[in-house]
Amino acid sequence: MAVLGLAGMDTERDFRVFGERGAPRVAARRVYVRHDAEVALVGATLGEPGVIVIAGTGSVAGARNRRGDYARCGGWGYLLGDEGSAYWIAREALRAVLWAFDGRGPPTELTGAVLGALGLSSPEDLVPKVYAEGVGVRELARLAPLVTEAARRGDAVARRIVEEAAYHLALHVVTLVRRLGMEEPVKVALVGGVFRAGEVVTEPLRRHLEKHFKVELVEPKFPPAVGALLLSYMLSGVPLTRSLLENIERTAREKGLTP
Incomplete structure (x- = not known):
């Protein structure tokens, strides 16, 4: 076999x-x-009932209930999905930098962090960097720790991005728990580079989940x-x-x- x-x-x-x-x-x-x-x-x-949330370059979740039924949620790739992933977080950071440059959004320390990491001098340089040079998905995803670090230091824009990422990842779990009729408390295993940021990600995730059911976040x-x-x-x-x-x-x- x-x-x-x-x-x-x-x-x-x-x-x-x-x-x-x-x-x-x-x-x-x-x-x-x-x-x-x-x-x-x-x-x-x-093999016990539970949910796994994988948030690395992309994102996906899978769950098994006590009857052995399995279902998954997300995992549709960076163009159609991957909400809450490192790529998604980094992309939102680039958008925030450009919004701040336009004046549509508030100033953020992500501007200096992102430009420094990419070796750029102005937010305007993001356009040729992304569209002409074709920044790869993995290369862009490597910017995600800049966002979680800025959020940890209290940057409001970074905190909003991380909060939204946690919401999207929690939505994967809530959807699967409801679909499979899982019993509480629900074991949720967290895997992937996004969760290496620690409590700045896991605590808002826990908060969103506990609005719906009792949850136990576990190490794989x-x-x-x-x-x-x-x-x-x-x-x-x-x-x-x-x-x-x-x-x-x-x-x-x-x-x-x-x-």
């Missing part, structure tokens, strides 16, 4: 095409293909690679006993696979 957690498996067509063209090339009797958020969730919660227990292994046991009907999990944890620690 092989369990594959793949990014970009977003539609029924994606799964169908991979099943027809990719799965036959995998050296296994059975091949289970899952969205990468699902295997990440299983690793994070040891295992990375996605181990999640795929655990999911293979679950799909095979093998119970995740304490002794099995302890053995896996010991092996994962030895191999450097623990978070």
Whole structure:
């Protein structure tokens, strides 16, 4: 058996095409293909009911309820979605800098921080930088820590951006909890570079979530690679006993696979 957690498996067509063209090339009797958020969730919660929010360059959330039903929300890419991601935060920062330059928005310390990081002398230089030079998604996403740091120092514009990011990420969770009829308290695992900023992001996220239900923010227990292994046991009907999990944890620690 092989369990594959793949990014970009977003539609029924994606799964169908991979099943027809990719799965036959995998050296296994059975091949289970899952969205990468699902295997990440299983690793994070040891297969228990919960939600995982992944906010790195992009954003997506996945959830499993007590019946084993799985659903995902978001993950539609930087043009159509990825709200609350590092890319989204950075893009909003660039907009705020230009609004401040226009006079449409308030002054912000993000102006100096963004221009310095990109080696520019004026907000006007953002236009050729973005449109002519074609700043990549990952390059732009690397500006997100400038926003969370400015928010931590009290910059009002940066705080608004971070607050909106937390709202959008919380909306992913609320949507999934309602769709799956999940029981409280809801375990929510946070993964990705956006959450490395700490409480400046996690506290507004918690506040938005607690308007709807009791929540427990948790550190992921295992990375996605181990999640795929655990999911293979679950799909095979093998119970995740304490002794099995302890053995896996010991092996994962030895191999450097623990978070």
